[in-house]
Amino acid sequence: MPIARILFPLPLPEPFDYAVPEGLDVQEGAYVAAPLGKYERLGVVQEMLPDSAGDGRKLKFVSELYPTPPMSRPMREFIQWAARYTVSHPGHVLGMALRSRGGLVPSPTETVYSLTGATPARVTEARTKLIDAARELGPQSASVLSEAAGVSSGVVKGLADAGVLRAESIATDLPFESPLADLPGATLTDEQAEAAQALKSAVATRAFETFLLDGVTGSGKTEVYFEAIAEALKTDADAQILVLLPEIALTQAILSRFESRFGAKPAPWHSGLSDKERRRTWREVAHGRARIVIGARSALFLPYRQLKLIIIDEEHDGSYKQEDGVTYHARDMAVMRAKLEEAVVVLASATPALETMVNAESGRYQRLKLSARPGASRLPDVDLVDLRRAPPERNHWLSPHLIHAMQETFAAGEQTLLFLNRRGYAPLVICKSCGERLKTPGTENWLTEHRYTGRLVCHVTGYSIPKPKTCPHCGAADSLMGVGPGVERVAEEVRTLMPEARIEIFSSDTAQGGEATRGIVDRMEQGEIDVLIGTQIVAKGHNFPNLTLVGVVDADSGMKGGDLRAGERTYQLLSQVAGRAGRAERPGRALVQTYAPDNPAMLALADNNRDGFLQIERDVRAELGLPPFGRLAAMILSAPSAQMVDEIALQIVQQAPNGEGIEVFGPAPAPIAVLRGRHRRRFLVKSPKNIDLSAYMAAWIARLKLPNPVRMSVDIDPYSFL
Template sequence: MMHAKKEQHEDKIELVPFTVRLRVLLPLPLADAYDYRAPAGPPVPLGSFVVVPLGRRQAIGVVWDGTPDPSLPESRLRGVEQVLDAPPMTETLRRFVAWVAAYTLSPPGAVLRMAMSAPSALEARAPQAGWRRAPHPPEGARVTPPRRRVLDAVADGVPRAGGEIAEAAGVTPAILRGMADAGLIEPALLPHRRVFATPDPAHPGPALGPEQAAAAATLREAVGRHAFSTTLLTGVTGSGKTEVYFEAVAACLAQGRQALVLLPEIALSSQWLDRFRARFGVAPALWHSELTSRTRRETWRAVAEGEAPVLVGARSALFLPFPDLGLIVVDEEHETAFKQEEGVVYHARDMAVVRARLSSATCVLASATPSLESTTNAATGRYATVHLPARHGGAEMPDVALIDLRRTPPERGRFLSPPLVAAVTETLARGEQAMLFLNRRGYAPMTLCRACGHRMRCPNCTAWLVEHRAQRRLQCHHCGHVEAPPEACPECGAAHSTVPIGPGVERVLEEAAALWPEARRLVMASDTIPGPAAAAAAAQSIQRREVDLIIGTQIVAKGWHFPHLTLVGVVDADLGLAGGDLRAAERTVQLLHQVAGRAGREEHRGHVLLQSFAPEHPVMQALVSGDLDAFMAAEADDRRPGHWPPFGRLAALIVSAEDERAADRTARDLGLAAPGGEGIEVLGPAPAPLAILRGRHRRRLLLKTRRDIAVQPLLEAWLAKVSVPGSVRVQVDVDPVGFL
């Protein structure tokens, strides 16, 4: 990825030079700001949020940098209608918005929209009314025991909310209204209260081992420099990376600056939050898609006013209005969940490094299985490195063994081999917990007719419908289409002829119920763990040993700590290796190593069994040996000669249209106009692996260049040569991580 230039600065309010014109950027897919007439009165600071007319409606925008267009006649200017009472957008965030737009070839207004994700937070806080003790109550007013309790609750004269007073005094709201009528209490505006408690950097946390303490000291020193740096924090699963980067958070708090922690699955953060509270005494601010509109408004405003010292969130939290960001941590930095594939297409890990640079902040990228991009940056000296080689507290890494399904296959119609069944049986007999992992939701990934061979396909996508037997539905996991299982084959009409092909977690659950009927089972998949509350409940059940056997998809790989889990069985270790994805082997190693890391995290050593039809594959051998460094080095050697990332640059153009011929014509025109030259190669056009998605036909072209060639100018010149019809969409994906 490209990097912004390093600059030391402090955010400040900048005043627009006296002029009647302001540039206002609107949160719409617009390429530039519009000019407006400034309101009467004092100059409006850059970054101010303003209400402006747009056509026949009003819109909220931001007073943007740059020089207004002097050629625009005064008569065509429309006036700014209102300057909102909200902290102006800082220079750092405005520069970040512009940088992301330029890097991803997105309209600046579309990026700005991500930074204005809680429009209601821009409105001034409405004053809230409460009650306080009347300073001069009338003589002779009747004071009953309930009224006496109320007067005691407001004895200090500080205004309090009616509900708070009623709860403290054990009375109903009617009692308060009667006391107000009697002149014993009076209405009063409530003082502003901070929404989030301040984490205490000196709060005693868990004891760190010598290696953790040394790593924490390195990160604290980096934060203390008050300058940009990036550190790759690696370590085996269970080595205590979270506790180590918490010390960097503490150092940031001690400086009075804000810290941001990005997690790939914020909905699954319950154990992480428990660890944060144990270290800092309070919970951090949260930012994710499931927050209520009120919480989003309060959180956005608290961040902008510096009243949210630590925020943990999903990738979109990167665009929140931190006035003084001192630390960004990207946990599980290898996760593809940090890549946004819709709208503005960006990778939060890479943009976190940019935002840290613009903020003169420290960036920490943490992972037990770091991406090849980050390990290469570390090897070249662009990133510093800190490594934790052993599990915390003396726990040992699990033993990993392969089950060759060619030699010991499951029984007919089953998916668990005899060695895996025996290992689970023994584990459960010892009173320990076991996990079966299969990265497929539902009951079966495909349904076909045994009479004619017809496969049930999504009507909107080139994807098979996945059976979810418990809910009696067939579902497309790409567009969300749902339909009931047919009574007869829609192709040949044969009744009750459809059969499931292949396993999903529901089918593994069915097999497990037959094999271990007494075991208490829990399925952990995005269908069954839809949000934070469900994730917390599941984790608590496992920790309380109310579950014997966990059956899960990839969400079980993300940072869970289950002390009594000693066996992990991977049902289909070959699954991620299918297809021609550039990163298939790397992703498979990362996922399976993370899953394996759930086993044996405390006193009992863990065991991991991988079912595979290709035990000789380098991925399987790397997992058994535990030598991931050698695997990644070999992976780098394979990519380097062809200038594949991270040793070259990639950018994809995805052409889509409802009309197939329109998509083909535009893809053909782009192919004919493709750039060329030394170190530049264009692959395609070709149908995308998902050739139809949500009813749109899709074609792909892939631009590949040497590392020293910037792809953005090539893309801009390329797209400028081709006239794209309004019915056709061309999406640009710089640094793609997936190729569907």
């Protein structure tokens, strides 16, 4: 009998062989269950071997075949490639593709009741209420109908027995509506139309190609890639399109734009979905019925059957980097997945990453330029506010210049956005009596004060406690004081300065879930908010027509630390947030508060000289051999004690393979040296661009035997240096 080689979503070194019993039509890519140890495990058939492969072997049998179309060959190849590149077990990567196993079986069903048109022989008040509810609501479950009518579920059963209600079983996970490719899109400018035509031509050829859609904020990049989506839908009746966004909030905000353009909302995929929503999307993608998917980075690992177009919106955004578990960058993974699928990739941004720009200039990517906003809107003027010369008042955070501009904007009936990338009230809580800085137990992370909830929160680990009335260190009463500004503290200051203004905070604390996010965005769009104070959640993808002033409270915060991309990230974020202003007829302006107005990133922002700034970044990194002109990998070790992790780190460095041009730095304490009670040490490995750094790290790891308490993680092309 045939032999199936099955990969399980577990940290195992290789697939396992199983015999396929007669009557089970198992193919390559099939989703199956098979015994592994004491348990039945879900797996995917990587390869079918001939009958002879089982000669002389006592093999266990495949026990179940799931009624789901097989995983495509490009997807299986992508899983293997991603595992090699990230130095991970293939089973770990497979696990990312199997995050909603309820989607492997048909949708659950429920019984709903609808009116038949018959009249009950016996009429009661309860029956009348329930009939009225059924007429208003249409087919619903017994619990919904009885609750709406305010009667017991027994009334439903009685009317069903009397023939007044008809019971039928329906699927609870309904298919997504099919998008319509022929609905009219926006009227495009000549520049937009030229870019759209280039994308449409590439999609029509059904071959792999990567584009950089490089357009200033508000230039209509979304409308341009909508044309590519429409072309993909027209060209191939089975084509699937993936649109990746860096923030869940953006996913919620853009759904209505998709519905307007294509007559149906796309299938969503992100961490904010319920289990039911996730299994629905997974199942519809696996069966090829979800034509357009919009989601966060993990949507890249869904089992598409005919993936023909991938769009990475805000491709520069650091949120595309997955830091936990399998570490990967969704932008880079998307390009490889598209190559395997023979699909088109569109990388869209107003501030492309240096890596992307270098690829475009070398000819690997085709660059499409959108240099202006359509219509009367234009880019905002950006002015730097030198806080050394015009500082805020003591214990305040807004300079006189910014306050005056806000008051002028409010008087004119226009809106202001204040940007500060710090949640909560204060990023540090200190005891005025003994100087103790409150930290998360077992870490060096400061606790952030959230005054609205009265809690102290660690934004790294999620640890949270009510704010103590006394200092935990010295016992002094009422001595704990918040230091520095968060968005709540800035909001407090604005309320004092502008008591008549309508003020709201937009952060992950206030926008928890799609409804809350949509509520804030809708109120801002409709002019019901005068001053919106937000974190980076406000910086991308939102269009507020009456917003004419953007104020950056602390432009220097992103420049701290040893991140090689700190300047680039700061420029990108501030450019994006400044670009929220003046997106309609009224001109906009941005005021950027900084103590370092001579920093290249600040000067480029004020001069609107993105390319000049990137040239400076390019020259520095090229000279030092840093990405994208060289390669980096990080290895993080952690152990319960500093002594243990230091001893193991010294042993590990002695096992590092020799490699021409490869440099190993460390071990050194990681920037977050203690996390969740574990002490951390870091190695950084630097190599020339032409070196297979993944293979080098895999060879190094193969030499190591770590004691049980020690954990190790590897990050190829690190974006975070924590």
